[in-house]
Amino acid sequence: MGRRPPAKVSPSLLALLLFLAAGDLVSPAADYMTLVYKGCASQSFVDPTGVYSQALSALFGSLVSQSTKAKFYQTTSGTGQTSITGLFQCRGDLSASDCYSCVSGLPILSDKLCGRTIAARVQLYGCYMLYQVAGFADVSGMEMLYKTCGGSNIAGSGFEEKRDTAFSVLESGVVNGHGFYAGSYQSVYMLGQCEGDVGDSDCGECVKTAVQKSQVECGSAISGQVYLHKCFISYSYYPNGVPQRQTSSPYSSSPYTSSSSSGEGGGSGSSTGRTVAIILGGAAGVGFLVIFLLFAKGLTKKKDDFY
Missing domain, CATH: 3.30.430.20 (Gnk2 domain, C-X8-C-X2-C motif)
Structure with a gap:
């Protein structure tokens, strides 16, 4: 009986496996990627010409690019009544690369959680981002x-x-x-x-x-x-002493999940966090299902070829 030839893995399947394996190394996100709360204005901007969308996109791009070299940055995009002011801040103990990783996901997260509201704030453990259109009422610093x-x-x-x-x-x-x-x-x-x-x-x-x-x-x-x-x-x-490797937030390390405790202002973040986690988990599940189906198909094909 002939010896079974070594199984061959297609380049596309190998790329998918490597991608998901790399993602698996990164996905247990540090606690700085955990969602704390969101704050969304009740009103969305009316944007028939797309001027607000352009200003907001430019603002997000500027904030993300600055997060590679600063832990706090504030700027304004657009002009006049259609201008949008925004800022980001990273926790003081984050490295430059962690700050960028934290901030770079906030524009998409803001859009998913708040949509195109006239003001929004998304707070993760490691960073936050906020924006508001011109004329939006200022909030007291002590609120x-x-x-x-x-x-x-x-x-x-x-x-x-x-x-x-x-x-x-x-x-x-x-x-x-x-x-x-x-x-x-x-x-x-x-x-x-x-x-x-x-x-x-x-x-x-x-x-x-x-x-x-x-x-x-x-x-x-x-x-x-x-x-x-x-x-x-x-x-x-910590009754038995603060853990030696204690970080700033001894909470869930799951990416983009919020605390389940009650809160003020952003109290609805708990269910939102679970929803985002389900979305990300579902995407991962689909990825593994694809691998399984491709792998099974490959085995069937090899069996037919061999016999």
């Missing part, structure tokens, strides 16, 4: 956009005292760090950041307000996040 709180306090752990001291460290840290601070105090990990155009003094006041809102809104919860328009804070309590 709370979203909050989420974790589980209850561990009785007798001294958590609240440690948390409040950690908050004091955080408030001074963002001022000394010119808008960004990440660190731990005893068993509490905290992070805070202000929008890039906010001065040190105003940043300190914004974070202080976020801290106060966190104490009221989250009470004795051992973790929480509060996002104001111009700053945000997050904290987590």
Whole structure:
């Protein structure tokens, strides 16, 4: 009986396998790709001539290109009443490549989550992007956009005292760090950041307000996040000590999923995040189905050729 010849893999199938394998290495996205919340204006722009769409596309292109060399950038596209102002910001501890990876997906995500509304903000753990058309009402820098709180306090752990001291460290840290601070105090990990155009003094006041809102809104919860328009804070309590490789957000590492905890402003982000995750998961499933069918077809063909 002749020896079975080695199976041949078609170039197209090999390319598909390599593509999905590479995607599999990248797809367990770092936590910075996790969706926190979205904020969409209720009104969409009327655009019979396409002028708004052109301005928005140009704005997105400019923001994404700048994310390769800056962690904060603000610009305006278009002219007069049809102009659109927008900005992006990356978390202070992200590398240049991670910042770009985070920001580059935001235009598509914004369109999927909000459509062509006259203003939108999409917040991931690692970055956010927002835009608004000329004439859109400004939002107060201290307005709370979203909050989420974790589980209850561990009785007798001294958590609240440690948390409040950690908050004091955080408030001074963002001022000394010119808008960004990440660190731990005893068993509490905290992070805070202000929008890039906010001065040190105003940043300190914004974070202080976020801290106060966190104490009221989250009470004795051992973790929480509060996002104001111009700053945000997050904290987590670890009874056994902060993990050595702790990052800024000890939450789900799934790409483009949001926290399931309740929130303000962007509270609907939970179901939206699951929807986006389902879309991405479905696409991956289709890819693997294609591989299976092609592989099965290839085996059948080889069997017919051999016999």
